[in-house]
Amino acid sequence: MGVLAQAFALVFDPYVLWVILASAAFGLFVGAVPGLTATMATALLVPVTFFMPPVPAIASIVTATAMAIFAGDIPSCLLRMPGTPASAAYTDEAYALTKKGEGELALGAGLVFSVIGGLFGTAVLIAAAPALAEVALKFSSFEYFWLVVLGLFSAVFLAHANPLKGIVSLLFGLLVSAIGLDNPAGFPRFTFGNAELAGGFTLIPIMIGMFAVSEIIRNIGSIDEPWEMAQTKIGNVFRGMWTLTKRYPMQALRGSVLGTAIGALPGAGADIAAWMSYAMSKRFSKEPEKFGTGHIEGIIEAGASNNSALAGAWIPALVFGIPGDSITAIVIGVLYIKGLNPGPTIFMNNAASIYAIFLVFILANLLMLPLGIAAIKCAKQMLRAPREVLMPVILLFCVVGSFAINNSIFGVVLMLAFGLVAYVMEENGFPVAPAILGMVLGAMLEENFISSMIKADGRIFAFFERPIAGSLGILALAVVSVPLLRRLYRAAR
């Protein structure tokens, strides 16, 4: 019997299929609740997998995480609350669409292009894992530094109205990320001797506060006016998807490619992939002025990107046992327990199991279509509740979600504080998204900068000496200087 036939037999077993379905439902739930992440879903699955054979054990994680990353789009679209950090990049865009009465389109695009991105990432994982993993291993702190710098420039594209205010928001985010002990020097910064502050500010409660709580305050502030959300109709989410695919094939492809590549890099995962893809989409769009007003293009690209990153992260994990993101960090442990030791030999020694895992990837992504629709339908029912019931219940969910990430009441404090900060920022024209980006990238930026400076004994030129680092560096400098030069040129004429 061929390896592929064995793999099919391993996957299409009633028990395995049952595990996949159950994990899918679990993943959808975790992803849709703000405060619970795909990483958390994986950690919760680990004790359960102790008692399973290898293939269902891995299948449960693959399925749950794929579903969770998509499901993060649902509350993002309906309530302006990113369910997972990977949806944060295009939360405002999706919510703007919903407000325009096109929530159906946003959710459909999120679902369909998640599936496309996921399948693309899987195809790359199957076809080119060993070769790509070799490239990913060539990234040291110099390369990462430039990558993060490129990511930060996304902030400029994220600020739709006023780039200066976008930069202030970004710097604010970076400053917040500097709080605590977890910096390269291991030195307590801005902690005032407080243990909670020493731990630093966790991203998730801040994100819930900045997006969800600020929106709830705004909503309740307009309690005397009729509620616009009530008019949002969600019928057939697939309507118009084919037109979109024909109109934006490049966007879907670019998002999938970039997502897979970023996922394959150790240390950068689905959330960073989504930010960079969204920015890239705007940079190359024919109608960049429409971004931020409820334009589908960016959602297609970033939605494909974050799901493809999920598969990309498995590339270094399977080939070298190096985690591509926090989910695969847990997966590697499970692989060892199940005797599927990662390494280049895994494709020879455990061929049937590996192909079975690949099959699960494909199956999970296909299963996302029907289950995703079911989840969207459920979420839609929720919106029918009157505002005076819905808002309090959502707020309590936010409270519990902020608590859950670190099991600390400090999370709720952060949520409230940053909810107020975000409300004031937005009322005064400062966009919130760049601040979140700053918090996502701040620690990476500092670590890689300081590490590189120590390695290079302080020589700035070392940042350009390695081939990949040099190319990325020149690209980064070009991204900043080209628009500037163009403006100067125009001014001179």
Place this chain on the structure above:
Amino acid sequence: MRKLLLAALLFAASSALAQYPQRPIQLIVPWGAGGGTDATARIIGSLLEKELKQPVNVVNRTGGSGVVGHQAIASSAPDGYTLGLITVEITMMHHVGLTQLRHTDYTPIGLVNADPAGVNVRADSPYKSMKDLLQAIKSNPGKMKASGTGQGGIWHLAIAGLLKDQGIDPNALPWVPSNGAAPGLQDMVAGGVDVVPCSLPEARSMIDAGKVRALAIMDGSPPALYPNLPTLKQELGTNWQIAAWRVIAAPKGIPADAQRTLVTALKKVYDSKEYKDFMASRGFGVVWADPRETAKFMAASDANLGAALKAVGLAK
């Protein structure tokens, strides 16, 4: 109504008298989901659950290089319903001035694991033995770099202490802080740093993939994972040894009967086939010590690491 009240009171009284444990137990892990400490806690948690017949919930309290989680364990209610997996850092952090917490702020339940430091280089590096490596560090001070934990972390101390022990200035091998062993190893393979001292299970996949070479282990005997790997004693004749360890502990002052129950249950977990198999599959070392020995063990670790931190200039 009165009947209901009476029933509730009776229920309350009976549950107060009943035997420990009566409700779910929390097991706090000061490090993130996915790491070795988390994995160890999760297997112990799921096995303890069977022994104690109550859910044991593993809770990650991360941040501040372990300070937050260790603080959370020490300052939780000493009722036996909050436990923690404390790690070697508890005997290091207070020397560096990061916290007031010490190992004496906990009730030890048992030592469950210890992983000695290994010394790893790139597979294509010219250094084939510890002697080669130390010679190169000595003759070109400051040129080579090492990584694998944050500044002043356990693996930083492991290599700095060894250099000091060998009469080489620890600053001859500058430390590049990293977010753990995995990013450090990745950076070494990418050509960013030259040496990563870390435990063997952490380096294992890279060693097996032929990307990393282990040179020696800072332990009394060769590791089970790689029986041919020499010890420092064999290579250099030194007694320098260092290991990262993990102890199940409770806050100070838990009831004596709760401690007894927990120690018995934990010993059973430790002796179980599931635990041994799990630890062996991950390549983690297993060691057992009862509460009294664990306390002594931690005191010794505290004294040794404190002296080492001072010697290499990391402690204030």
Place this chain on the structure above:
Amino acid sequence: MPGQKFGPAWFPGLIAIGLAICGALLVRAGLRERAPLFAMPQWMQRQRPRRAVAMVLAGLVAYILLADALGFHITGVLILAVWMRALGASWRVTALVAVVATVVIHFAFYRVLRVPLPWGVLERWAF
């Protein structure tokens, strides 16, 4: 910092410089447009929204202060009730939803996801 040339002040220092520059530019732009120093949202002037927002914020503060002592369940029901009443729900709906939502969250988070929601005064009946 011993053995470390690039200390912890580098990064915040760079951010501070950036903020100072952007701040100066913004002040210049603001002065030129004669914008008001601080924009007040409209609802602040009306009583009902003002009261509702105040209740939401007060409820969150109350949760932060009381959750550990009273436990999640009691605090959850209480603040849900306060919020729903403040937004104008009827007593019947309020009572029903507050209890049901708290129970659902208990099962979803405490049971399934094993989030250690505090029991507070209900500790001895924890299950």
